[in-house]
Structures are given as C-alpha cells and as structure tokens.
Amino acid sequence: MSEWIREPLHDGWAQTLRADETLFDSATEHQRLRVFENARFGRILTLDDVVQTTEGDNFIYHEMMTHVPILAHGAAKRVCIVGGGDGGMAREVLRHSSVEQVTMVEIDAGVVEFSKRYLPMLSQGAFEDPRLDLVIADGADFMRNAEGEEFDVIIIDSTDPIGPGEVLFTDTFYGHAKRAMAAGGIMVTQNGVPFMQGDELTGTMRAFQALFDDATCYLATIPTYAGGPMAFGWGTDSTARSVSLCELQERFAKSGLEPDYYTPDVHQAAFALPGYVQKLIP
Structure with a gap:
C-alpha cells in the first residue's frame, strides 16, 4: 500500500510525498533513513522524513553547484567536494574533461x-x-589539515546545519577551507531555502564577507527542496562572477556538456537576487 510521508523540516509548513514502494527503511533511536519510489520523482532518499535527494530533480542541485563555479573559473583542474556521499556531485564535476583531479571528502563510508x-x-x-x-x-578535520592543497573549486555539499552537518557552517570551517584554495579559487555552499531558512544564508554570508573579496549567493529552484528557490553561497577573491555571457557561452560549448538545467543564461540570471534575499545578506 502507498503511504504519504510528511516532511517536517519547516515550522508551520510541510510538504507530503507518496511512497508507492519502500525499498529501504531503517528506523533507529537516533534517525530514520528511507528510500522509496514515487511516481513523479522516482527514488527518494529521506533522513528523518526530510528529503535529501531524489532521482527526479537532483540534476538541478548538482548541475548548479558544479557547472556555475567551474565554468566561471574557466581553468579549474583540482576540485574538492565536502560531503556528496551519493555521488551526484562527483558525477557532474567529472563531466568536465578539463578537471584533472577530484577529492571527495565523505564522513561515512556507509x-x-x-x-x-x-x-x-x-x-x-x-x-x-x-x-x-x-x-x-x-x-x-580534513580542511583543518589541508592548507597548501590549492583547490581551484571547493564545493560544500552539506546537509542542513543540524547534527554532523552543523560544523560545516562555522566561520572556523570556512576559514580553514579558504586556506586550501588556490589563487583565484571559488567556494560554493548549499544554504537552504532562504524564504524558510534565512538564518543559514545570513550566517554563511557574514563569514564569507570576512574572508572573500566577492561574497554573495545565487539561486536555483528545486521542486523537492520546497518553500522557494534554494540559495548557494559564493565566495572568491577573483572576478569570476563578472565573466561575460559571451565567454561563458564559449566555455560551455567547449566543455561539451549537455545539462538539463544549467545554461550560460541561467548561470548569469541566478545571481540576480530578489529583494527578500538581498536583505538576508549583511
């Protein structure tokens, strides 16, 4: 029988998803991990009934966290992913033949x-x-000891700042990560849905403004990360954000990418922030 699963992430508002078939369900005293099939989104992974990723719309999240910084950089060869244990972020980074090495740091081999x-x-x-x-x-811990690594792009693919993911939203962590960046490097982070989780974005932007010459965010709309568009933090000491549309189009054509969401036009438009998001940036 189908079951409707209610996501309790936001105070005063929730979404529900129908589990047509449960493939895995591990309820413990600490957390509940589930994988189920949904007619619209395919396989869905939830943690304590909060959506982590889906087969149907993960491409938006993964494409925007990888192609935006890599194509804005223009010559990224070494990329670090923190988190991303499902492999979706690595999948998109590795589509770039120009990337020579990807370090993926995941806390749990399981x-x-x-x-x-x-x-x-x-x-x-x-x-x-x-x-x-x-x-x-x-x-x-990895970033604390990673000074001198010289990554061109660092992608912080963290969960929300609850439990193990909380430490990845601190000023100290961002400072250590910056020390592991090459000159002209770019750092991007997931910062939740700012209409519902504005404090996440504000906290990251305060830290980024103290660390980077260019600190802002960009947006993408991901259906199952509900409540409005999702924000991705952006930090760099370079002028990569101002790369022209013509140059982005040339880099995109050269890359041979065939994404389902990302385009050079979307890339540029993603940095155009509505007023309520601008107000969340100190």
Whole structure:
C-alpha cells in the first residue's frame, strides 16, 4: 500500500510525498533513513522524513553547484567536494574533461556503499573514475589539515546545519577551507531555502564577507527542496562572477556538456537576487 510521508523540516509548513514502494527503511533511536519510489520523482532518499535527494530533480542541485563555479573559473583542474556521499556531485564535476583531479571528502563510508546499492543512478559510475580520490574523513578535520592543497573549486555539499552537518557552517570551517584554495579559487555552499531558512544564508554570508573579496549567493529552484528557490553561497577573491555571457557561452560549448538545467543564461540570471534575499545578506 502507498503511504504519504510528511516532511517536517519547516515550522508551520510541510510538504507530503507518496511512497508507492519502500525499498529501504531503517528506523533507529537516533534517525530514520528511507528510500522509496514515487511516481513523479522516482527514488527518494529521506533522513528523518526530510528529503535529501531524489532521482527526479537532483540534476538541478548538482548541475548548479558544479557547472556555475567551474565554468566561471574557466581553468579549474583540482576540485574538492565536502560531503556528496551519493555521488551526484562527483558525477557532474567529472563531466568536465578539463578537471584533472577530484577529492571527495565523505564522513561515512556507509553512505557511499548505501548509495551505490540503492541510488546508482545518481553517481552513474563516478566512483570508478580514476580522477576521483574518495577520502573517508570528517570534512572539518580534513580542511583543518589541508592548507597548501590549492583547490581551484571547493564545493560544500552539506546537509542542513543540524547534527554532523552543523560544523560545516562555522566561520572556523570556512576559514580553514579558504586556506586550501588556490589563487583565484571559488567556494560554493548549499544554504537552504532562504524564504524558510534565512538564518543559514545570513550566517554563511557574514563569514564569507570576512574572508572573500566577492561574497554573495545565487539561486536555483528545486521542486523537492520546497518553500522557494534554494540559495548557494559564493565566495572568491577573483572576478569570476563578472565573466561575460559571451565567454561563458564559449566555455560551455567547449566543455561539451549537455545539462538539463544549467545554461550560460541561467548561470548569469541566478545571481540576480530578489529583494527578500538581498536583505538576508549583511
């Protein structure tokens, strides 16, 4: 029988998703991890009934967190992903043939193995790519000791700032991560849905403004991350955000990418922020 699952993430407002078939359900005293099939979104992964990723719309999140910084940079060869155990972020980064090495730092090896079994359509073989270096470690500990790594792009693919993901939203973590960036590097973060989770964006922007010459965010609308568009933090000391549309189009054509959401026009438009989001940036 189908079951309607209510997501309780936001105070005073919720979405529901129909579980047509449950493939995995592990309820413990600490958390409940589920994978189920939904007629519209395919396989859905939830943690304590909060959507983590879906087969249907994950491409929007993963494309916008990878192609925007990589194409804005224009010459990224070394990329670091913190989190991303499902492999979707690595999948999109590795579509760039110009990227020579990807370091993916995931705290839980079990998440990787679980995703390979139940969500293989997200990674699409990324874990077998010889350019991927999978490091099983705490992301905060890794960055604390990563000075001199010189990553061109750092992608913080964290959960919300609750439990293990909380440390990835601190000023100290961002400071350590910046030390691991190459000159002209770009850092991007997931900062939730600002209409519902404005404090997440404000906190990251305060830290970024103290660290980077250019600190802002950009937006993308992801259906199952409900409540409005999602914000992605952007921090760099370069002028990468002002790259022209013509140049983006040339880089995009050269990349050979065939994304389902990202385009150079969307790239530029994503940085045009509505008033309520601008007010969340100190």
